[in-house]
Amino acid sequence: MTISQTFERLRSQDEIALIPYMTAGFPTLRKSIDHLETVARSGGDIIEVGIPFSDPVADGPTIQYASQVALENGVTLAKTLDALSHVDLGKPLVAMSYLNPLTAYGMERLFDDLRAARVTGLIIPDLPAEEADDWQASAEGAGIDLVFLIAPTSTSQRIKHIAERSQGFLYYVSITGITGARSALAKSLPDRLAEIRKVTDTPIAVGFGISTPEQVRSLRSYADAAVVGSRIIDAVRREENLFDLIKDLKAATRNTHTARHED
Amino acid sequence: MQTALPDNRGYFGAFGGRYVPETLMSALYELDDAYQRFKHDGPSQVRLKSLLDTFVGRPTPLYFAERLTAHVGGARILLKREDLAHTGAHKINNAVGQVLLANFMGKSRIIAETGAGQHGVATATACALLGCECHVYMGSEDTKRQRMNVFRMELLGASVISVDSGSKTLKDAINEAIRDWVTNVGTTHYVIGSVVGPHPYPMMVRDFQSVIGSESVVQCLACYEQLPDAVVACVGGGSNAIGIFHAFLDEEVELYGVEAGGKGLHTPDHAAPLASGSVGVLHGARSYLMADDDAQVLSTHSVSAGLDYPGVGPEHAYLKDSGRVQYFAADDQEALEALSLLSRIEGIIPALESAHALAYAIQLAKRLGKERTVLVNLSGRGDKDLDIVRNAV
Ligand SMILES: Cc1ncc(COP(=O)(O)O)c(C=O)c1O
Numbered sequence: 001m002t003i004s005q006t007f008e009r010l011r012s013q014d015e016i017a018l019i020p021y022m023t024a025g026f027p028t029l030r031k032s033i034d035h036l037e038t039v040a041r042s043g044g045d046i047i048e049v050g051i052p053f054s055d056p057v058a059d060g061p062t063i064q065y066a067s068q069v070a071l072e073n074g075v076t077l078a079k080t081l082d083a084l085s086h087v088d089l090g091k092p093l094v095a096m097s098y099l100n101p102l103t104a105y106g107m108e109r110l111f112d113d114l115r116a117a118r119v120t121g122l123i124i125p126d127l128p129a130e131e132a133d134d135w136q137a138s139a140e141g142a143g144i145d146l147v148f149l150i151a152p153t154s155t156s157q158r159i160k161h162i163a164e165r166s167q168g169f170l171y172y173v174s175i176t177g178i179t180g181a182r183s184a185l186a187k188s189l190p191d192r193l194a195e196i197r198k199v200t201d202t203p204i205a206v207g208f209g210i211s212t213p214e215q216v217r218s219l220r221s222y223a224d225a226a227v228v229g230s231r232i233i234d235a236v237r238r239e240e241n242l243f244d245l246i247k248d249l250k251a252a253t254r255n256t257h258t259a260r261h262e263d
Numbered sequence: 264m265q266t267a268l269p270d271n272r273g274y275f276g277a278f279g280g281r282y283v284p285e286t287l288m289s290a291l292y293e294l295d296d297a298y299q300r301f302k303h304d305g306p307s308q309v310r311l312k313s314l315l316d317t318f319v320g321r322p323t324p325l326y327f328a329e330r331l332t333a334h335v336g337g338a339r340i341l342l343k344r345e346d347l348a349h350t351g352a353h354k355i356n357n358a359v360g361q362v363l364l365a366n367f368m369g370k371s372r373i374i375a376e377t378g379a380g381q382h383g384v385a386t387a388t389a390c391a392l393l394g395c396e397c398h399v400y401m402g403s404e405d406t407k408r409q410r411m412n413v414f415r416m417e418l419l420g421a422s423v424i425s426v427d428s429g430s431k432t433l434k435d436a437i438n439e440a441i442r443d444w445v446t447n448v449g450t451t452h453y454v455i456g457s458v459v460g461p462h463p464y465p466m467m468v469r470d471f472q473s474v475i476g477s478e479s480v481v482q483c484l485a486c487y488e489q490l491p492d493a494v495v496a497c498v499g500g501g502s503n504a505i506g507i508f509h510a511f512l513d514e515e516v517e518l519y520g521v522e523a524g525g526k527g528l529h530t531p532d533h534a535a536p537l538a539s540g541s542v543g544v545l546h547g548a549r550s551y552l553m554a555d556d557d558a559q560v561l562s563t564h565s566v567s568a569g570l571d572y573p574g575v576g577p578e579h580a581y582l583k584d585s586g587r588v589q590y591f592a593a594d595d596q597e598a599l600e601a602l603s604l605l606s607r608i609e610g611i612i613p614a615l616e617s618a619h620a621l622a623y624a625i626q627l628a629k630r631l632g633k634e635r636t637v638l639v640n641l642s643g644r645g646d647k648d649l650d651i652v653r654n655a656v
Contacts, residue, residue, distance in 0.1 A: 054429065054559040055545065057441045058284040064428055076557040099282055099544040104558030126282045126544070130272070151286035153448060158289065176286055177446040 003092045003121055003145050003168035006045055007203040007224055014255040016220055017045040019205055020246060021096070021229035023063060024049050024080040025070025027236065032070075033083050035242060039232070040089040042243040043250025047089055048123070048227065051077050051097035058125040060180030062230035065237075077101050077110075084117035094121035094147065094168075107134065111142035121145040121168045129162045136165060145169075150196060152176045152188060163200035169225060172196065173208045181230045182209035185218065193222040213252035226253065268578070273462020273548075276584065278577035281461040283441070283547045290448045295463040297368045302470070307367055314359050318392060319349045321356075321474065325482035325638075330608045337628035338635040341491060343479050343507060345642045346613060350385050352643030353475060353503045354456060358385035360471035362393050365452035372451040376400045376440040378433035378499075379568030379647060380412025381614075382456030387421035389454075397421035400440045402432040405568060412647060430562040433572050437546050457500025458576035461547030465576050472506025479638060480510045487636065493517040493627060496640035497620040498537065498590065499569050501576035503642035508588065517589075520579060521623040523565030524592030534563035536575045537583050537590040545573070550580040566595035566651060567615035569643075593622040599655055601625065602645060614643030615651065 001009075010017050020039045024032050040047050052067035052075060059067070077097065084093070095114060102110060102124060114122065122144055127135060129148055139146040145168030150159055153176055163170060172193065175186050189206070196204060206219055207227030216226040228249055235245050273279045281291055301307050315321040326342045345353040358375075365373055373395045377383030383399040390397035399416055403425045406413050413423050429435035437455075444453040458465045458472075476494075483490055494511055496504035498520040508518050525533030533539070536551040543552045545560055553561045553573040565571040582588040593601075598615055601622035606612045613621060617640070624639045631637065645652070 055434065055438050057438050057546075058445065060442070061428075068429070071559060078557070100552075100554065100560070101558040104541075104543060104554070125284050126547070128281060128283065128285055128288050131280055131282060149285045151284070151288075153286050153289045155289050158285075162285070173284075173286060176448060178442050 001092060003046060006092055007169065010045060016223060016253045017205070017225035018043055018216070018246070018250045018253050019046045019048050019207070019225050019227040020044040020232050021048040021050060021227060022232060023066035023070055024051055025073050025075025026066035026233065027069060028073055029075050029079060029083055033087055035236060036089060037087060038242050039246050040091045042246035044091060044246060046092045046094060046225070048094045048096055049080070049084070051080050051095060051101065053098040053101050056098060058178055060178040060230060062181070062233050063179050066233045077105055081113045081117040084119065088118065092120045093118055094123060095119045096123040096125070099124055099126050107138045111138055111144060114144055115142055119144065121147050123147045123149070123171060125149060129165050132165065139167070147171055149173055152186065152192060156195065159196055160199050163196065163202060166202055169203040169205050170196065170200065171227070172204050172206045172223070174206050175209050177208065179208050179229055181211035181234070185209070185215055190222050213248050216249055216252040220253065268581070269462060269466050273466070275578045275581035278550050278580040279462055279465060279548050281547060282544045282549065283461050284445055286445045287448060291461055291463070298364060298463055298467050301364050301367050304367070307363065311360060311363055314363070315356065315474065319355050319359060320347060322478040322482070323347050325479060325486065328609050331605065332628070334608055335625050335628050337633060338492065338631040338637045340624060340628055341636060341638045342641040343475060343638060345475060345503065345640060346611070346617070346644035350388050351646065352381045352385065352614060353472060353506060354382045354385035355388065356474055356506070357456065357468050357471040357502060358382065358389040358454060359392070361452070361454040361467070362386070362389035362395055365395065365454070366393055368452065370450060370452040371395050372447065373397045373454055374400065374440050374443050374451055375454045375456060376433065376436040377456065378405055378436070378571060380405070380409045380416065381569060381643060381647065383421070383423070384412055384415050384419070386454050387416040387419035390421065391419045398443070399423050400426050400436040400443070402426050402430070402436045404431040405433065405436070408568065409647065432562065434560065441546070457502040458505050458578060459500040459546055459548060459574055465548065465578055468502050469505045469509060469578065472502050473509045475503065475506040475640065476508060476510030479507060483638070490514055490516050491636040491638040492631060493519060493635070494638045494640070495519045495521060495620045495624040495627060497521050497570060497616045497642060498575060498579060499572050499616060500574070501579045503640050505576065505578055507640040512587065518587065519623060519627065520588050520590040521619045522590060522592045523567060523570035523619060524594035524597070525564040527594055528592055531561070532564035533592065534565045534571050534573065535592045536573060537579060538592050542580070548577045550577040551575055551583070566598060566655065567619065569614070569616040570619065591623055593619040597622040599652065602652060611641070612645035613641055614645050615648045617642045
């Protein structure tokens with residue numbers, strides 16, 4: 001199923017998508033693949049996998065830590081894609097990494113290997129829309145959705161420009177800041193999302209700082225997806241029950257009045 | 264003309280650009296716009312000039328190192344004395360310029376990164392001068408190595424934030440400063456300390472440092488009625504080098520950048536991305552950098568903390584590929600020897616960074632021979648390095 005089909009299906013069920021994020025190679029490559037499978041089975045609708053980079057400037061302490069452990073484990077882009085190519089999560093898979101490792105891998109080889117690993121979307125947090133022409137052309141050729149980010153600081157002109165480019169979905173950065181769990185969502189969120197809706201029909205995922213079912217539930221009124229990252233890394237770190245965590249987050253994406261009960 | 268770069272997207276040929284999280288993009292456009300207005304704002308430029316003259320102590324002297332020249336027995340060696348600028352290095356030229364620009368933009372919270380502490384001290388000084396709140400990010404390895412500079416910054420009213428992530432050095436201090444900027448971009452100006460980072464920083468820092476080269480041209484013509492045959496500068500991020508090179512780019516003058524050779528370019532322990540790195544994207548720009556086979560950025564080594572950085576400014580990448588500037592490396596040992604030589608026979612203790620330029624300039628002076636002139640950018644003074652030098656000998 002493609003990313004777009006996933007959003008269509010969920011919309012018809014009056015649900016928003018849950019997009020859990022995990023760093024490949026944390027705490028080990030084997031375990032991170034197992035965790036991805038758990039997350040896909042327990043309610044993840046689209047799965048985001050982070051490929052570690054030494055200098056992740058958009059990330060807060062939690063994801064920095066996971067990336068550092070992964071790198072110390074010798075995990076690389078090549079090893080991650082190889083490991084992913086041997087599993088089928090049964091859900092659309094989106095990769096996230098920084099430009100430097102992606103560029104060095106070679107664009108053509110990258111898109112070939114992403115396809116072989118069943119990755120259908122790509123997020124590059126340090127690639128702004130105006131630098132992305134080559135990437136877009138290659139992604140399109142490979143049938144991979146290149147997802148762009150919009151931030152609270154993006155001007156309306158930029159929003160329009162980015163919305164035109166983003167494939168699969170748009171990633172709205174919920175706070176002016178880096179990744180990491182926050183206790184409250186920004187007050188400006190509903191207005192900002194309404195502003196974006198005016199210029200595009202592309203589904204909007206909201207991420208950065210989302211950690212609780214309550215936050216996910218409040219996104220139901222404005223967004224099409226909730227991305228949860230640092231909270232999940234923390235759960236892995238503390239060896240919490242991942243299945244239950246994802247199940248509870250997923251439950252919050254449904255309309256509580258009509259939701260069918262999961263067994 | 265080489266001096267017309269970058270283009271309006273921040274590119275020097277294939278290098279530069281703006282590779283940052285979307286959260287910062289609008290701020291970079293605002294900064295670019297504000298900088299263009301600042302550059303053409305009469306009162307701001309008068310104020311900058313006046314602070315450079317009366318606070319920084321410009322123009323810095325052009326000094327004929329007569330005893331060094333005689334000792335080497337080759338070309339005449341001239342030193343551009345940035346070590347005599349206030350706070351002891353060229354870094355103050357950029358710090359005063361950028362903090363003044365921040366005031367012009369109405370931003371009163373300033374952040375900066377620092378390695379050895381020179382840029383941190385310069386920024387803390389400019390903030391004290393111009394009444395801004397100042398926070399300096401510094402790797403925890405460096406706060407240990409450079410305790411005096413931490414104290415200097417605190418005395419100047421800055422807060423120093425020790426960075427424990429990654430390799431705990433300059434590269435990670437920049438990462439952390441970028442993260443602060445991403446979070447506080449509405450109120451904060453990030454004073455980058457070299458010609459690195461996303462557009463417009465490499466251009467802006469270059470412009471603030473270009474005073475070094477334009478003064479040198481005037482001073483050379485006044486004293487010797489001709490330009491030097493060669494100009495030599497050390498390259499960390501590349502700001503003192505670009506600063507002195509720029510006025511000479513369109514002249515018939517040989518230009519040499521000297522990177523940190525550390526324990527030797529044949530070992531992994533150096534900081535010479537131009538001499539032996541590959542092209543990639545770090546800290547917002549495409550340029551040369553030191554990375555492993557999987558494009559993870561490497562930790563570097565140099566006896567000089569100010570050169571201990573895996574990246575380099577995009578304009579240097581362009582000048583290397585175009586062949587206009589040649590880049591070499593001087594190793595730890597050569598720099599230490601040059602430092603003690605200049606101390607003994609000229610009474611000038613140079614910064615270890617500047618000693619790299621000097622080490623190469625001495626070889627070059629021998630090669631060029633007596634009728635020629637070599638100008639060296641003596642980017643800073645060595646007081647900060649005394650412990651390191653004492654432990655090394
Ligand atoms: C005296 C001195 N020279 C040179 C440098 C290297 O920086 P850049 O290459 O930007 O001039 C530093 C950096 O701290 C320095 O303190």
